[in-house]
Amino acid sequence: MTISTIRTRDAAHGVPAVPRPSEPAHVIRSDSEAIEVAKKLAAEFAPGSAARDRERIWPVQELDAFSQSGLWSINVPKKFGGPEVSYATLAKVIEIISAADSSIGQIAQNHLGVVAAVRTVSDEEQQKLLFAEVLRGTRFGNAFSEFGSKRAVDFETKFVDAGDHVIVNGRKFYSSGALLAHLVPIVALDDEGRAWYAIAERDAPGLTVVDDWSSFGQRTTLSGTVILDNVKVPKTHLVPGYKGYEVPTADGAIFQIIQVAVDTGIAQAAIDETVAFVRTKSRAWVDSGLENAWDDPYTIQAVGDLTLRLHAAQALLEKAGYAIDRAVANPTAETVAEAQIVTAEAKILSTEIAIAATNKLFELAGTRSTLAEHNLDRHWRNARTHTLHDPVRWKYAILGKYFLNGEKPPLHAWS
Numbered sequence: 001m002t003i004s005t006i007r008t009r010d011a012a013h014g015v016p017a018v019p020r021p022s023e024p025a026h027v028i029r030s031d032s033e034a035i036e037v038a039k040k041l042a043a044e045f046a047p048g049s050a051a052r053d054r055e056r057i058w059p060v061q062e063l064d065a066f067s068q069s070g071l072w073s074i075n076v077p078k079k080f081g082g083p084e085v086s087y088a089t090l091a092k093v094i095e096i097i098s099a100a101d102s103s104i105g106q107i108a109q110n111h112l113g114v115v116a117a118v119r120t121v122s123d124e125e126q127q128k129l130l131f132a133e134v135l136r137g138t139r140f141g142n143a144f145s146e147f148g149s150k151r152a153v154d155f156e157t158k159f160v161d162a163g164d165h166v167i168v169n170g171r172k173f174y175s176s177g178a179l180l181a182h183l184v185p186i187v188a189l190d191d192e193g194r195a196w197y198a199i200a201e202r203d204a205p206g207l208t209v210v211d212d213w214s215s216f217g218q219r220t221t222l223s224g225t226v227i228l229d230n231v232k233v234p235k236t237h238l239v240p241g242y243k244g245y246e247v248p249t250a251d252g253a254i255f256q257i258i259q260v261a262v263d264t265g266i267a268q269a270a271i272d273e274t275v276a277f278v279r280t281k282s283r284a285w286v287d288s289g290l291e292n293a294w295d296d297p298y299t300i301q302a303v304g305d306l307t308l309r310l311h312a313a314q315a316l317l318e319k320a321g322y323a324i325d326r327a328v329a330n331p332t333a334e335t336v337a338e339a340q341i342v343t344a345e346a347k348i349l350s351t352e353i354a355i356a357a358t359n360k361l362f363e364l365a366g367t368r369s370t371l372a373e374h375n376l377d378r379h380w381r382n383a384r385t386h387t388l389h390d391p392v393r394w395k396y397a398i399l400g401k402y403f404l405n406g407e408k409p410p411l412h413a414w415s
């Protein structure tokens with residue numbers, strides 16, 4: 001593992017790239033195998049989760065194990081040798097990993113989203129090239145969002161045509177996974193203002209990834225600033241991402257469902273921690289007349305309520321996954337809207353239960369649960385940070401417009 005501290009003095013030099021894996025990644029062969037592998041990895045990742053958060057230890061070995069396990073290629077189409085599991089399964093995989101360590105779960109999000117976009121918008125030759133990279137174990141990072149723009153959809157990063165390649169210039173932030181990626185998809189505009197994924201080598205000249213992520217939550221998502229100074233990207237790796245939103249496709253819902261899965265994973269972790277603490281460390285309240293904290297009727301009621309709401313969020317998450325499957329197989333205005341709507345519903349419930357469960361943990365477990373040695377506040381910090389993606393107040397508006405007035409959701413990566 002690598003211990004990282006934020007160093008602004010040498011930030012301009014950036015973080016060196018990591019080599020591609022020397023051995024090909026495993027290829028998952030079924031939905032059941034994907035779940036089984038996720039559970040095995042989660043059991044390995046969970047014990048070090050608190051320490052990685054506390055010390056900001058990069059999950060280097062954990063990330064290698066994750067991507068080499070085959071779970072980073074589970075939405076590669078069967079036509080190209082991939083597993084093409086259900087998106088309900090993909091979401092469950094991310095939830096399981098996120099319950100063990102939500103930062104590691106989030107790192108895979110944009111990689112899996114880009115894989116989905118390649119399926120939607122790339123021609124067969126480009127699909128064959130990029131899917132082969134993914135199946136070998138190559139990790140995509142992310143250089144999408146920009147820090148100073150007025151809206152998330154406003155990009156200043158641009159590229160110019162230079163023959164067999166393009167040249168990209170700009171600056172990005174919120175670049176989850178970029179530090180330890182092998183390839184970095186960059187959202188950049190052409191001269192017509194259309195957004196493409198320019199997929200650059202992580203060690204390309206002019207591409208600098210700065211370790212300056214300072215959020216109080218999701219601390220080891222390997223994020224930071226990406227500086228792009230005349231970065232060359234071959235046209236073979238220039239993906240027309242804008243095409244995924246010119247007509248109805250499931251691309252936006254796919255990016256969203258992975259966000260939902262991270263949050264349900266955080267909620268699951270918080271409820272598990274609550275139960276474990278109450279069962280082993282908490283004391284019964286003085287007025288209860290009880291010997292054991294786990295017999296407290298108010299605690300029993302609260303845990304039941306939290307678990308019920310988590311199960312509701314998980315059920316909607318699964319339903320959303322199957323709706324996305326239908327939209328991928330048959331992308332029409334109706335199937336895509338259905339996928340977007342159910343995913344929005346799941347997003348609302350997952351946000352609410354993640355915040356509720358991580359907050360209620362301390363009320364139910366008691367004062368000693370706040371001790372630094374337990375680092376249980378990481379769950380609340382992670383939930384509060386990650387649920388800020390795609391605010392749920394706008395999801396309610398999407399649902400109301402759809403169910404009241406028949407208005408379909410907008411087509412973009414946040415819907």
